[in-house]
Amino acid sequence: MQKTATPRPVRTVDAGPMASLAGLLREWLPRQRWFAGKDRPVTDLALVSMTELFPGCLHLLVHAGHGGVPTPGGTPPAGDCYQLLLGVRRHLSPRLGRALIGRAEEGPLAGLTVFDALQDPRSAQLLLERLRRPGTAGPLRFETAPSPTVPSGLVPRLMDAEQSNTSLVYGDAFILKLFRRVQPGINPDLEVPEALAEQDCRRVPAPVAWFRTTHPQEATLGVLQPFLRDAHDGWALALRALATGDDFTAQARQLGQATAEVHLALAAAFPTGAHDESVRTASAMTERLDAAAHAVPALRPYVPGLRAAFGTLVACDPGPPAQRIHGDLHLGQVLRAGRDWFVIDFEGEPSRPLAERRAAQSPVRDIAGMLRSFDYAARQRRPWRPEWARRCREAFCAGYADRAGWDPRKKHGLLRAYETDRAVYEVLYEARHRPDWLPVPMAAIERLAVRGG
Structure with missing residues (x-):
């Protein structure tokens, strides 16, 4: 410097x-x-x-x-x-x-x-x-x-x-x-x-x-x-694939590989922590859920089921050690230039305290954010394409496993908890800023509130 x-x-x-x-x-x-x-x-x-x-x-x-x-x-x-x-x-x-x-x-x-x-x-x-x-x-x-x-x-x-x-x-x-x-x-x-x-x-x-x-x-x-002048963000590329009926699984798999490479570099650049403290993490997720349900009445009927998702976090496999992560990973935070994926915008969620955004966390949180983003993309066109989102989610996790040495799909309880936490955040965000988009995360809430969803 x-x-x-x-x-x-x-x-x-x-x-x-x-x-x-x-x-x-x-x-x-x-x-x-x-x-x-x-x-x-x-x-x-x-x-x-x-x-x-x-x-x-x-x-x-x-x-x-x-x-x-x-x-x-x-x-x-x-x-x-x-x-x-x-x-x-x-x-x-x-x-x-x-x-x-x-x-x-x-x-x-x-x-x-x-x-x-x-x-x-x-x-x-x-x-x-x-x-x-x-x-x-x-x-x-x-x-x-x-x-x-x-x-x-x-x-x-x-x-x-x-x-x-x-x-x-x-x-x-x-x-x-x-x-x-x-x-x-x-x-x-x-x-x-x-x-x-x-x-x-x-x-x-x-x-x-x-x-x-x-x-x-x-x-x-x-x-x-x-500035990557010839790059296109992942969100635009996904919507283009949906509009043209093209398959996006190859790109999703490569994106999973790129995400794992960034996580490995982050683990080498910053001190890693212990395995995620599941009791404390589940408690923080529950607090965010309660606050969101207070602000968004539509969320309240699903609170018991969502609490159960956080409860499984305590009993499940602790997963990989905590480390520095992206913190707000989704298709809008990645760029594709040529055949390569790049990750940008490491600020994290600006609404959260800076100390929290700089803290070591489970990399599963980033993975859950990207999986939610595939679901968001699939719901931008009617009829909804759930199968497109499912294939992209599978491909992304497979690509991640290729590089990381562990498979997110085998951490089902952990992944469900983090995906639920992300969906709760999305509900609060959409209710405040884009009410017309609220049905998108609410559909995920309905699925995740069912045990094993």
């Missing part, structure tokens, strides 16, 4: 502009795809840090709360910290109309137009220039890998796919992921690919540059990696 260079003078803006921004952000934040509190009003906005990254562009970390009062020590009420890059201009070009946040009516920015700077090509280019060279900007630290060198002048484009972060592609050569929801500590999407690069694991693109903050605590803010 290349160390940061001597800091250059950068003006850190005080909290005064929040008098101009708070009202605008309170309206704008809940409309963003990556904002986690859509179902709750934003009642509190607190500035964590604000730095002028370059003229006309402010970098902010903002804590958004949803009710409650600060603790006696002054700690903000429960909520989330978000990373924002805001442009500030007297007038906004019509071509940036979609980026508009609003016009400040009071405070030090009164009369100025505020917009999402990541949708502005000029701001995006300046951000890449900042990433190309190690250095500092207030509390921000920019760092680079020894190679490759990132050229200047790459044309940016904002990816418009639904996701929990924001990604910019530069010249179809590099992709920058900016983490919107920020937690203290190193983000797995930097930590894991960097460690796998040292293991010479070619299944995961290595980090090229990244930046972080040191105030109020150290946290990863963004990672630049090579």
